[in-house]
Amino acid sequence: MRRVLLGALAIVIAAVVALRLFQGSPPHVIVVVFDALRADRLGAYGGERGLTPFIDGLAARGVVFANAYAASSWTVPSVASLFTSRYPSQHQVVTTQSKLSEGEITLAENLGAGGYRTAGFVANVFLHQGRGYEQGFAHWEVWHQPPKTRGDELRRHALQWLDEDRAKAGPLFLYVHSMDTHAPFLPPEPFRSQHVAASVDDAAIDRVNGMLVSLDYTRVTANDVSLLDSLYDAEVAAADAELKTLFGELEARGLLDGAIVVVTADHGEELKEHGRLGHGSSLFQEVLRVPLIVLGRGIAKGRVIEQNVSLIDLAPTLLDLTGLAPEPAFEGRSLAAHLRPDYSGCGGVSPARPAPADVFFELLKTGSLYESRRHSRGILRGSMKLLVGVIPRSRKAPLELYDLAGDPDETRPASEDAGGDAEILAAALQARTDVLASRSRAAETGDLDEATKEKLRALGYSL
Ligand SMILES: [Zn+2]
Numbered sequence: 001m002r003r004v005l006l007g008a009l010a011i012v013i014a015a016v017v018a019l020r021l022f023q024g025s026p027p028h029v030i031v032v033v034f035d036a037l038r039a040d041r042l043g044a045y046g047g048e049r050g051l052t053p054f055i056d057g058l059a060a061r062g063v064v065f066a067n068a069y070a071a072s073s074w075t076v077p078s079v080a081s082l083f084t085s086r087y088p089s090q091h092q093v094v095t096t097q098s099k100l101s102e103g104e105i106t107l108a109e110n111l112g113a114g115g116y117r118t119a120g121f122v123a124n125v126f127l128h129q130g131r132g133y134e135q136g137f138a139h140w141e142v143w144h145q146p147p148k149t150r151g152d153e154l155r156r157h158a159l160q161w162l163d164e165d166r167a168k169a170g171p172l173f174l175y176v177h178s179m180d181t182h183a184p185f186l187p188p189e190p191f192r193s194q195h196v197a198a199s200v201d202d203a204a205i206d207r208v209n210g211m212l213v214s215l216d217y218t219r220v221t222a223n224d225v226s227l228l229d230s231l232y233d234a235e236v237a238a239a240d241a242e243l244k245t246l247f248g249e250l251e252a253r254g255l256l257d258g259a260i261v262v263v264t265a266d267h268g269e270e271l272k273e274h275g276r277l278g279h280g281s282s283l284f285q286e287v288l289r290v291p292l293i294v295l296g297r298g299i300a301k302g303r304v305i306e307q308n309v310s311l312i313d314l315a316p317t318l319l320d321l322t323g324l325a326p327e328p329a330f331e332g333r334s335l336a337a338h339l340r341p342d343y344s345g346c347g348g349v350s351p352a353r354p355a356p357a358d359v360f361f362e363l364l365k366t367g368s369l370y371e372s373r374r375h376s377r378g379i380l381r382g383s384m385k386l387l388v389g390v391i392p393r394s395r396k397a398p399l400e401l402y403d404l405a406g407d408p409d410e411t412r413p414a415s416e417d418a419g420g421d422a423e424i425l426a427a428a429l430q431a432r433t434d435v436l437a438s439r440s441r442a443a444e445t446g447d448l449d450e451a452t453k454e455k456l457r458a459l460g461y462s463l
Contacts, residue, residue, distance in 0.1 A: 026116070035181060062302075069309070070310075071311055073283055076126050077362070078266040080093035082107075085329075086331050096448065120175035123144060148180075150179070152242060178239060178243075261294070264314070266290070282375050294317075314335075364376065384401065386399060386401050387400040388429070
């Protein structure tokens with residue numbers, strides 16, 4: 001009983017704090033996910049190519065999580081984890097055929113129950129209506145016209161709905177999922193001219209985009225990778241400019257007043273750092289480390305958090321920031337204490353910052369799509385990262401240990417001494433895997449029609 005009372009008291013205090021921060025009215029919550037946007041391309045994350053002036057400006061006005069990790073390295077499991085604050089082995093949304101179970105509880109469901117109008121505008125066809133991602137969204141639109149629906153069109157759809165819906169009272173939860181940074185890389189002007197050599201013609205661009213689809217990396221030359229790299233840069237720059245336009249429109253409608261804004265990505269992109277292209281086949285930094293920038297009223301400005309965090313922490317953080325009750329099904333932890341400007345670091349009335357925690361990631365069996373998976377699971381503790389490899393028809397999973405402090409690009413596997421870091425981390429990962437298994441569910445599938453399959457093939461997924 002005492003625990004229950006203390007829990008109730010904690011919720012009341014959290015609500016009072018939230019109300020004080022937001023002056024009585026719950027804030028709008030705006031989450032923007034850029035599909036396949038690697039953290040290192042952003043100036044706020046050390047990128048030196050000047051691709052993201054707008055996002056860098058947002059970062060300067062908010063909190064940057066310098067070491068944020070997706071729960072998996074491709075859209076289907078990663079977005080399911082973002083929405084449910086649960087790991088892929090738990091929600092079992094791990095193949096192209098998967099469906100997020102009705103039994104899962106999402107961030108949108110919590111916000112909706114808390115009085116939010118919930119709407120999602122999505123350009124990734126994997127998230128189409130009927131696959132369960134729309135749970136909790138009163139309004140859910142997925143747009144995909146090959147080769148891909150760009151951010152400007154997605155913006156028009158979102159603004160159309162907002163202009164029709166804005167008369168309705170109440171706080172808004174807006175989810176925008178952009179494909180601008182996802183292959184195929186077809187940057188519009190002026191970004192193409194700014195980042196791609198003038199001598200490169202459309203046929204050359206089609207050819208290297210085709211390499212992403214083929215999964216045959218043996219023919220990919222250094223020049224091809226260099227071209228893909230510049231095309232990707234141009235898409236990142238285009239995405240940044242589009243976000244500026246979107247936010248200008250939201251601001252004009254008063255929707256950014258006091259809003260909590262999150263900019264992140266569902267995973268990154270490999271550009272042959274480890275011999276591969278694309279995403280969803282490994283758990284290296286270039287596909288796992290994502291931007292996570294949070295800003296808004298009541299949130300610190302210009303703060304960089306170095307502690308490792310997971311995207312499964314985002315949903316509990318947003319419930320915390322909006323003063324809603326914690327969701328017991330969520331596995332992540334609130335990062336709100338990192339965000340509050342009154343954090344003093346020495347107790348007192350300010351909330352203590354969360355202690356460092358292990359970060360886990362999973363790339364589970366995915367049917368025909370990822371037979372070429374290199375990794376299946378991983379754990380990050382401090383700077384030590386352990387990846388569990390996959391060798392087809394092999395019982396013994398090879399382990400790869402990296403010390404990101406001295407080897408941020410994972411080029412030099414550390415030695416696996418008996419009783420050393422690899423063994424300790426492998427034991428911690430196994431223990432965590434066992435715990436998660438006890439709180440997992442059976443896989444569910446949804447149907448993919450032939451037209452959807454064709455769209456996915458055009459994006460580089462082999463079905
Ligand atoms: Zn994705």
